[in-house]
Amino acid sequence: MQKPTSKPTTHNALSATELKTLRLKANEIRRWVIEMVFSAKSGHIGGALSIADVLSVLYFKELNVDPKNPNWDGRDRLALSKGHASAAYYAALALRGFFPKEELLTFRKINSKLQGHAYKGVPGVDVSTGSLGQGICVSLGMALAAKMDGKKHRVYAIIGDGECDEGSVWEAALNAPFRKLDNLTVILDRNEFQNDGSMYNILDTGSMEDKFSSFGWNVISIDGHDMQQIVDAIEEAREAKSKPSVIVAHTIKGKGVSFMENNGSFHGKPPTEDEFEKAIAELDEARSKI
């Protein structure tokens, strides 16, 4: 994992109880990801596990949403632009109360709402995604619409580093600062892997911090598994004026299950029964230490 190039300032330190809650929720999200993909016998694990901590902070601290009224007009919007990481997204939404947790085991099954890529028919999902490079563009449109309508909600997009091979990401990156969309926060899951393995063997994109900075973004670089840094970054982005923010979250693909970490083969492969049992045992062990 690359080191973040800086560290956001802490204004609101998490209490021990808050930190514990966020860690427990992230652990629960990871456990569901494993259960869901194992039960479906298909799905993307690595990139779901890498964003579990970010999703925990978003859904259990930062996002202004109402699970009882998912389409409430004043809600913050989110596009999971790396839509293949849907298992973690659905798990976070269910844990937050948008729909019953039991439904999670219908993931990727016939007639389920919980299809393999994020689907707007699921309560709490604002944008259908899956074709990489599009969710960030939709989030730009939603941020622009909010500005034009004088609305106060914020718009978030979670994008992948492999996804940044898509030209449309850079069209959005070019446009958002010009429009001064300071209501937009993009979280870039910098796990250094994509579909076919390490980014360094496929397309080494260099420093994402430098690239977004040169396009005029407010850039915040963090360890994407450090709850306090995630909170600090989201709060710093909320304060930024006249510029969109990108949080470059340095993460580990497969984070939380030792044999899946930095293991490209778990991008889109379900675990075997043996791997499933080992993964659950590791996560339960980790939970007992939180």
Ligand SMILES: Cc1ncc(C[n+]2csc(CCOP(=O)(O)OP(=O)(O)O)c2C)c(N)n1
């Ligand atoms: C337009 C498009 N091209 C190709 C794919 C197939 N695909 C699915 S995931 C993926 C790799 C994405 O890498 P990254 O954004 O880094 O995701 P993560 O590492 O977080 O899983 C690709 C190429 C797709 N979903 N959409």
Ligand SMILES: [Mg+2]
């Ligand atoms: Mg990646």
